[in-house]
Amino acid sequence: MTVIGLGSPFGDDRVGWRVVELLSRRLAPALARVLPLDRPGPALLEALGGRAEAVLIDGAATGRPLGSIHRLCAAEVAASGARTDSGHGLGLAETLQLGRALGILPPRLTVYVVSIDPTDTVHPDARLTKEVEAAAVRLARELEQELTHR
Numbered sequence: 001m002t003v004i005g006l007g008s009p010f011g012d013d014r015v016g017w018r019v020v021e022l023l024s025r026r027l028a029p030a031l032a033r034v035l036p037l038d039r040p041g042p043a044l045l046e047a048l049g050g051r052a053e054a055v056l057i058d059g060a061a062t063g064r065p066l067g068s069i070h071r072l073c074a075a076e077v078a079a080s081g082a083r084t085d086s087g088h089g090l091g092l093a094e095t096l097q098l099g100r101a102l103g104i105l106p107p108r109l110t111v112y113v114v115s116i117d118p119t120d121t122v123h124p125d126a127r128l129t130k131e132v133e134a135a136a137v138r139l140a141r142e143l144e145q146e147l148t149h150r
Contacts, residue, residue, distance in 0.1 A: 001032040001147060002051050002106075006058040006092065008038060012066075012116035012132045015059040019112075022140035031147045040095035045104060053108040055143065058092055059132070061118035067131030069139055074100070074109035112139060 003023060005016030017036040024034045037043055048054055062070065074096050090098065092111070099105040114135045128136065 002047065002054040003032050003034045003143065004044065004047055004054065004056050005034075005036045006038075006040060006044070006056060007036065012128055013059050015114045015116060015128060015132050015136050016057040018128060018133070018136040019057045019140050019143070022137065023143060026140070026144050027147060040092045041090040044095050045099050045102070048099060048106055048109070049104045051106040054106045054110075056092070056109070056111045057114070057139065058111070059114045059116035062113060062115040064115045065131075066115055066117055066129060067135035068115040069135055070113045070115070072111045072113065074105055074111060077111050114139065 003020055005018070005020035007014045007016040007018075009017075020034045020036050023032070027034065035047065037047065044056075056074075062068065064070070077093050077096050096105065096109075096111075114132060116132055117129060
């Protein structure tokens with residue numbers, strides 16, 4: 001199992017990094033490979049390639065309450081065609097569409113999206129809003145439970 005947190009060092013956008021940080025402290029390395037990535041694209045496809053199962057965690061402005069957690073399958077994200085406002089190339093939906101077209105996505109790929117405040121991603125610090133921090137802790141606990149009780 002591979003667990004990948006997507007994000008940046010800015011405000012609520014680092015929620016994926018926070019979840020994998022918490023998991024890396026709690027999980028034995030034999031249970032899961034846990035890593036942060038700064039954006040979707042080629043590095044994400046490389047990290048997913050050859051895996052049987054993976055979990056992705058990302059923050060996004062969803063219009064739902066701050067800190068809401070949404071579980072999706074990769075096909076739902078890829079099919080949404082949702083574009084990101086990233087200036088760094090491919091967004092998550094585009095990356096998953098490409099991975100599906102290339103046949104390199106894991107057979108079991110789950111995506112967790114945490115609702116974040118899009119205006120809170122510009123602050124040059126690593127603090128999360130209290131709602132998003134609580135969601136990160138909750139999601140890390142849920143994933144830990146799932147992985148340790150297999």
